[in-house]
Amino acid sequence: MDSINWHAVLFFLFAGLACGAGVAVVLCGNIVRMAFALVAALGAVAGLFFLAGADFLGALQLLVYVGGTVVLLVFGVMLTAQRPLFALPCGIGQWVAAVMTSACLLALLLQAALAVHESIGPPQPGQLPASLQPTTTQIGLALLGLRADRLHQPDPVLRKGMSGYLLPLEIASVHLLVVLIGAVFLARTKRHLSSDILQRGQQRSPTLSDNSANTPSHSGNTSSHSASTSPHIGNTRFHSTGEQSNEPVD
Amino acid sequence: MAERLTSWLDPSWHWLAYAIAGLVHAALLLTLALTAAAVSIWLERKVAARIQDRLGPTRVGGRYGWLQPLADGLKLLGKEDIIPAAADRLLFRAAPYLVYGATFCTYMVLPFASGWVALPLDSAVFLFLAIASLEVLGVILAGYASGSKYSLFGAMREAAQVVSYEIPMALCVVIPVMLAGTLSLSQIAEQQRGWLTNWLVFHNPFVFGAFFIYCACAVAHTNRAPFDLPEAESELVAGFMTEYSGFRWVVFFMAEYAAMFAVSGLGAILFLGGWNGPVPIADLLGLRYDVGPLAGLAGNLLGTVNFIFKCFLGVVCMVWLRWTLPRLRVDQVMTLCLKYFIPLATAMLAGCMLWQYAMKDGMLRSVGIGQREATGADRQDGSRSSSMALPDALSLPDNHRRHPIGRHAPPVRYMAAADVPPYQTASSDALRHVSPYALKCAEIRCFFPGYSARAKESHVLGAKTYNFIPREAYSPRRAGTCRFRWRKTWLHPVRSKITRSSALDL
Numbered sequence: 037m038d039s040i041n042w043h044a045v046l047f048f049l050f051a052g053l054a055c056g057a058g059v060a061v062v063l064c065g066n067i068v069r070m071a072f073a074l075v076a077a078l079g080a081v082a083g084l085f086f087l088a089g090a091d092f093l094g095a096l097q098l099l100v101y102v103g104g105t106v107v108l109l110v111f112g113v114m115l116t117a118q119r120p121l122f123a124l125p126c127g128i129g130q131w132v133a134a135v136m137t138s139a140c141l142l143a144l145l146l147q148a149a150l151a152v153h154e155s156i157g158p159p160q161p162g163q164l165p166a167s168l169q170p171t172t173t174q175i176g177l178a179l180l181g182l183r184a185d186r187l188h189q190p191d192p193v194l195r196k197g198m199s200g201y202l203l204p205l206e207i208a209s210v211h212l213l214v215v216l217i218g219a220v221f222l223a224r225t226k227r228h229l230s231s232d233i234l235q236r237g238q239q240r241s242p243t244l245s246d247n248s249a250n251t252p253s254h255s256g257n258t259s260s261h262s263a264s265t266s267p268h269i270g271n272t273r274f275h276s277t278g279e280q281s282n283e284p285v286d
Numbered sequence: 287m288a289e290r291l292t293s294w295l296d297p298s299w300h301w302l303a304y305a306i307a308g309l310v311h312a313a314l315l316l317t318l319a320l321t322a323a324a325v326s327i328w329l330e331r332k333v334a335a336r337i338q339d340r341l342g343p344t345r346v347g348g349r350y351g352w353l354q355p356l357a358d359g360l361k362l363l364g365k366e367d368i369i370p371a372a373a374d375r376l377l378f379r380a381a382p383y384l385v386y387g388a389t390f391c392t393y394m395v396l397p398f399a400s401g402w403v404a405l406p407l408d409s410a411v412f413l414f415l416a417i418a419s420l421e422v423l424g425v426i427l428a429g430y431a432s433g434s435k436y437s438l439f440g441a442m443r444e445a446a447q448v449v450s451y452e453i454p455m456a457l458c459v460v461i462p463v464m465l466a467g468t469l470s471l472s473q474i475a476e477q478q479r480g481w482l483t484n485w486l487v488f489h490n491p492f493v494f495g496a497f498f499i500y501c502a503c504a505v506a507h508t509n510r511a512p513f514d515l516p517e518a519e520s521e522l523v524a525g526f527m528t529e530y531s532g533f534r535w536v537v538f539f540m541a542e543y544a545a546m547f548a549v550s551g552l553g554a555i556l557f558l559g560g561w562n563g564p565v566p567i568a569d570l571l572g573l574r575y576d577v578g579p580l581a582g583l584a585g586n587l588l589g590t591v592n593f594i595f596k597c598f599l600g601v602v603c604m605v606w607l608r609w610t611l612p613r614l615r616v617d618q619v620m621t622l623c624l625k626y627f628i629p630l631a632t633a634m635l636a637g638c639m640l641w642q643y644a645m646k647d648g649m650l651r652s653v654g655i656g657q658r659e660a661t662g663a664d665r666q667d668g669s670r671s672s673s674m675a676l677p678d679a680l681s682l683p684d685n686h687r688r689h690p691i692g693r694h695a696p697p698v699r700y701m702a703a704a705d706v707p708p709y710q711t712a713s714s715d716a717l718r719h720v721s722p723y724a725l726k727c728a729e730i731r732c733f734f735p736g737y738s739a740r741a742k743e744s745h746v747l748g749a750k751t752y753n754f755i756p757r758e759a760y761s762p763r764r765a766g767t768c769r770f771r772w773r774k775t776w777l778h779p780v781r782s783k784i785t786r787s788s789a790l791d792l
Contacts, residue, residue: 042301068430072377075423092409095416103419107449110426114442170408172469 043158046087054080071110078102092172179205287311311404315393318594323543324355325598330605337609365532372433373529381431382530382537385424389545391417396551397472398593399561399586410471411463414552415456418507421545422448428538429526440525443515443616450623451506451513457631458500461493461638462486462556471552475560482564487557489648492637497557499631501603504549506619508542511608515616543601550600551593558596561589 057077064070078101085094177184181200287310291303328343331354335342347353369378395410397403407413422445429441465486466474478484487497506513515525527538554560568574568585575582614622 040301066374068374068427069377072423072427091407092412095409095413099412099416099419103416103422103452104449107419107422107426107445110423110430111442111445114426114430114438172409172412 041158043087047084047158050080050083050087053077054084067113068110071106071113074109075102075106078106089169090171092175311394315404316390319390319393319544319547320540322547322594322597322601323540324359326543326546326601326605327355327358327539328352329598329602330608333602333605334609337606359536362532362536367532367534368529370433370529374431374433377427377431378433378529379534381424381428382534382541383424384427385421386537386541386544388417388420388424389541389548392548393544393551395471396548397475397555397560399589400476401472402586402590403472406472407470409469411459411469411474411552411556414471414548415452415459418545418548419449419452421541425526428530432526432529434529436528437526440515440528444509444526447509447513447515447616447619447623448507450620451503451627454499454623454627454631455503455507457628457635458496458503459552459556461496461635464635464638465489465493465642471555471560475555475562478559479562479569480566482559483648483650484562485557485559488650490638490641490645491649492634492641493557496631496634496638497553499627499634500553500557501600503627504553504600505604505607506623507549508545508604510542510546510604512611512614513619514608514613515619546601546604547597550597550604553600554593554596560596561586561593563589563592 054077057073057080060073061070061077064073078097082094082097082102085091085097174184178200179202181202183198183200186195186198287307291307292300295303328351332342332350343351343354345351346357369375392414394405395403395407395414397406397410403410405413425444425448426441429437429439429444432438462474463469466477468474474486478486482488486493488494505511527535530538568588571585573581573585573588575585
């Protein structure tokens with residue numbers, strides 16, 4: 037039993053789960069099953085992070101991807117679910133494009149993975165630390181601009197480049213703020229002008245020649261009344277708040 | 287535990303040591319989770335009954351019906367296993383276990399006593415929040431896989447509610463983390479050792495406010511009333527649990543109570559001192575690891591009992607809220623989260639940041655109540671924490687060193703038994719043959735209000751036994767409205783010797 041490299045066993049377990057779930061995402065017909073296969077794949081990636089000793093990053097993966105992104109994805113699917121979405125039909129053209137894109141990405145990733153130097157390898161059985169090393173503080177300080185794990189860098193040229201990640205943090209924060217404001221703006225209550233109010237406005241305007249100054253205020257009233265009331269009620273209010281006129285109320 | 291086991295075994299069996307350690311931790315936590323769920327079920331029924339002016343279970347398992355959860359479980363196990371025809375069978379079967387798994391895995395990072403935590407992580411709080419956010423997926427899965435509109439609506443409402451309330455919950459959680467300077471739950475609780483004044487909830491008024499916002503967000507996270515739209519019984523039959531019956535429903539049910547226990551535990555550790563009580567009993571009695579291993583074990587057991595008591599206190603408060611307040615509508619729920627809790631939590635966070643910048647220490651310690659002396663080891667068993675990973679050559683500016691709370695603070699120690707002045711009474715010479723330990727125990731016992739030697743006789747729940755319970759016993763409010771008075775001993779109708787003729791004086 038001492039010859040079994042448990043790190044490799046667990047690595048292949050998580051990696052196999054991630055790859056298998058990824059294949060299941062592609063091959064499932066039902067979009068909800070695709071979403072939950074994606075959950076399994078992202079959870080396996082979080083497991084890989086935990087295996088590499090990055091507990092903060094693994095928790096972040098679970099929180100952001102599994103608990104946030106996939107939940108939003110499933111929300112989107114559920115709220116827009118029509119019968120065709122539950123069994124997505126894919127044309128042959130989409131398959132060709134997908135295979136070509138994936139092949140390019142695979143080539144790029146393989147080239148990057150095989151270019152890693154041999155000295156950086158998986159930990160040998162004797163070298164594994166007994167417990168998780170603390171990484172949270174170092175991540176926090178690095179995000180604030182201090183690379184605490186590289187303090188004793190003797191080369192001053194290299195030290196200048198190790199200034200932490202404060203600028204990316206600020207840029208990401210501003211991006212997130214923009215996204216938040218954009219989302220709030222997109223989700224605001226919109227004012228719908230219903231068609232018959234517009235028609236009434238067009239009918240009314242030739243007869244209101246003597247009150248031409250009031251016409252812009254009427255159109256303003258139209259838009260403000262139609263925001264929250266039904267067209268019928270809006271019509272009556274329009275008539276009641278408008279100037280006294282002899283037009284027949286219908 | 288794994289390290290101790292590996293030190294006993296030779297290297298080829300180390301994997302067995304880790305497996306055994308993992309299995310022991312998992313078995314202990316599973317026992318705790320299931321027992322806590324069972325006790326919570328009983329508590330809910332009893333507390334709900336008392337609030338509604340009735341008794342609750344009284345028959346199963348003796349006087350107070352404490353075996354009622356067992357009866358409930360057996361009944362539910364015997365139900366028919368129904369899967370709706372329109373349901374997605376695989377996902378329908380898998381959903382309850384996903385919810386329970388996520389809830390149960392949050393127990394991994396909760397420390398029950400000093401050093402007694404299944405996963406001593408540096409980022410424990412973060413992992414708790416991350417795993418707790420996985421429950422939503424199980425609920426959505428359950429709602430979708432049931433193939434029913436009620437279930438889907440309930441699942442969508444639940445997902446919206448839980449995901450929205452994660453934000454103010456995380457903001458409230460960040461506040462004690464900021465005060466303690468670490469994400470590790472063990473460290474946060476260690477820093478609250480000592481008396482009640484060391485608790486982080488009393489550190490400054492912003493944390494006090496954040497504690498109540500955290501309580502409300504925890505109630506919303508576990509979908510308890512007044513936030514229980516997803517399982518609203520009067521509206522959606524049972525929400526996303528509509529199509530679940532029998533054992534699968536039991537799993538959802540237990541997941542809900544396990545989640546209540548877990549978020550109560552997190553609140554207790556972050557705000558209420560964790561295993562440290564209002565009074566440091568274990569240290570006043572000298573039950574520490576530097577005294578001896580058995581004393582340390584006893585001290586840790588006391589701490590565990592204290593922590594579990596605080597968790598159950600949180601559960602009782604949640605049950606109390608459920609049966610007191612009416613249910614919020616879903617738009618009210620979202621308004622509360624987005625318009626009230628998020629700004630309030632952000633304001634608390636900003637206020638706490640300013641407090642840390644401006645004030646030296648917590649508000650009680652700044653005026654001299656409950657001073658902490660700054661020497662000693664970090665953990666109770668003398669081992670230093672593993673999160674001191676910064677090299678000493680790191681020179682931070684001086685204003686960061688001003689605050690005694692935090693990772694860069696010197697490790698703290700509260701009052702040791704030797705610092706307590708000796709017991710002084712008028713008859714101290716009469717007591718000099720009594721051991722100081724017994725004197726201290728007596729001193730502590732007299733401190734608790736309401737303790738008396740005859741406490742056993744004057745038990746609050748009453749010591750009388752009835753064959754059947756009179757109305758005065760179970761309904762004190764209605765006791766005075768009945769003209770019929772319960773008699774202790776029934777008087778038989780008087781059969782006097784006076785006959786009718788003698789009464790008529792004939």
